[in-house]
Amino acid sequence: MKLNTTALLNSARFNYQSSDPRRTLKFFLVVAFFDLVIFGLFGMHLSLASLKVKRAELETLKDREKVLQDKKFQLVDADSAMRKTKDIIPLLNTAIPSEDDTHVFMSELVEKVSFEGYIPSNLDFYKTDDRKMSAALRFEGDPSEMYKVVNVLENLSRLTVVTYMHIVTDDPALYSRIETAIFKVSETPLDLSEALNGTIDVEFLKKEFKPAL
Amino acid sequence: MLRKLLPKLSLGRRSNPITEGEAPNPQIHSSPNLLDMYGTDPAANSHFISQATSSLKLFILIIPAVFLVSLFINDVTDWRIGSTKKTIERLNIEILDYNDTAAEANKIIQKIEIYKQARADHPRIASKMEFLLTNVPQDVVISEIRYQDGNLEVKAKTPRALNLALLIDNYFKDKSISEIILKSASYDQRDGLFTSEVGVVYK
Numbered sequence: 001m002k003l004n005t006t007a008l009l010n011s012a013r014f015n016y017q018s019s020d021p022r023r024t025l026k027f028f029l030v031v032a033f034f035d036l037v038i039f040g041l042f043g044m045h046l047s048l049a050s051l052k053v054k055r056a057e058l059e060t061l062k063d064r065e066k067v068l069q070d071k072k073f074q075l076v077d078a079d080s081a082m083r084k085t086k087d088i089i090p091l092l093n094t095a096i097p098s099e100d101d102t103h104v105f106m107s108e109l110v111e112k113v114s115f116e117g118y119i120p121s122n123l124d125f126y127k128t129d130d131r132k133m134s135a136a137l138r139f140e141g142d143p144s145e146m147y148k149v150v151n152v153l154e155n156l157s158r159l160t161v162v163t164y165m166h167i168v169t170d171d172p173a174l175y176s177r178i179e180t181a182i183f184k185v186s187e188t189p190l191d192l193s194e195a196l197n198g199t200i201d202v203e204f205l206k207k208e209f210k211p212a213l
Numbered sequence: 214m215l216r217k218l219l220p221k222l223s224l225g226r227r228s229n230p231i232t233e234g235e236a237p238n239p240q241i242h243s244s245p246n247l248l249d250m251y252g253t254d255p256a257a258n259s260h261f262i263s264q265a266t267s268s269l270k271l272f273i274l275i276i277p278a279v280f281l282v283s284l285f286i287n288d289v290t291d292w293r294i295g296s297t298k299k300t301i302e303r304l305n306i307e308i309l310d311y312n313d314t315a316a317e318a319n320k321i322i323q324k325i326e327i328y329k330q331a332r333a334d335h336p337r338i339a340s341k342m343e344f345l346l347t348n349v350p351q352d353v354v355i356s357e358i359r360y361q362d363g364n365l366e367v368k369a370k371t372p373r374a375l376n377l378a379l380l381i382d383n384y385f386k387d388k389s390i391s392e393i394i395l396k397s398a399s400y401d402q403r404d405g406l407f408t409s410e411v412g413v414v415y416k
Binding site: 021022024025028029031032035036039040043044047048050051054055057058061062064065068069071072075076078079081082089092093095096098131144145146147148150151153154159161162163164165166167168169170181183185187196197198199200201204205208 | 259262263265266269270272273276277279280283284286287290291293294297298300301304305307308311314315317318319320321322323324325326327328329331332334335337338339340342343346354355356357358359360361
């Protein structure tokens with residue numbers, strides 16, 4: 001469809017007539033020039049510059065909105081997971097407490113190994129890092145059944161892993177030594193602007209702690 | 214070539230029609246200045262001016278129209294910015310309600326990660342130890358057992374060399390053992406005992 005621009009412009013009463021067509025042309029040339037300067041170079045330039053800044057701001061805000069939205073969904077999921085595992089979380093907190101709590105570890109250890117017929121002869125604790133403490137342990141008792149001590153260590157309510165062990169049945173008092181590691185997670189202030197570090201693995205918690213309930 | 218090009222120019226050409234059959238007279242355009250043959254045609258000029266004027270009118274209307282469109286887009290962007298800010302404020306308030314949950318959840322997530330890592334790095338060895346210490350043939354004494362870097366090593370003493378082979382055979386009854394490495398074997402003449410060190414590798 002061919003657009004009759006002249007008819008369109010005339011119908012919009014945008015018409016200037018002069019006896020001399022050259023004067024008409026000159027008139028419109030001048031108008032076009034000012035039009036270009038006012039709307040094109042001045043108005044549109046500023047408008048587009050402003051639009052560019054606003055688009056950048058909008059993009060930043062949209063990113064922030066997305067982070068917050070994701071965080072909200074994560075928090076809703078975490079809240080739901082925590083409700084599902086409310087009876088398991090205290091066990092996890094005992095396994096990995098927020099404090100050193102070495103006295104709790106020692107009293108439980110002494111009580112349980114004594115029950116198996118062993119007496120702790122030496123307990124040395126040293127901090128490996130902020131989250132880990134190592135303990136060098138020696139026990140008096142039958143060395144040929146030292147696996148019972150290891151079994152006690154691995155089933156304490158505090159998460160304990162055996163990192164090194166050397167049992168000498170000839171002279172257990174001198175040489176037998178078990179090294180273990182226990183863990184803690186310190187209280188750290190949470191930055192609400194950041195997303196959570198992951199998700200709560202409900203299945204893992206149920207599998208690992210449900211038998212203990 | 215020039216003949217083909219000239220009619221396309223809107224400036225027009227001085228009318229000098231050559232009728233068919235009439236031979237062109239070389240006397241007519243005898244001037245060496247080629248521009249002499251062009252002149253202004255008022256009708257063609259008027260048509261050009263009319264077209265130029267229409268184009269200018271269109272141009273004059275389009276520029277403000279584009280400007281208005283850009284203003285409109287600006288306004289829409291402003292509105293979207295305002296709306297997004299409101300959403301962010303609402304989300305911030307909603308997240309603040311979960312402040313305690315977030316702190317607790319982060320702690321639990323960290324603990325689970327530590328728990329998994331610790332169990333992966335140091336699997337339980339009590340049952341493995343029990344198997345190695347109890348499944349020994351007669352006359353074999355386990356004098357040492359060592360656990361280091363995930364590997365278990367056993368030092369056995371026996372008066373008969375064959376018992377060492379039986380010991381290794383017994384250990385292979387545990388299906389979780391993938392490899393048994395005989396590290397050393399010696400005979401002490403004073404004690405009359407064979408001593409052997411074996412490393413046990415689990416799957």
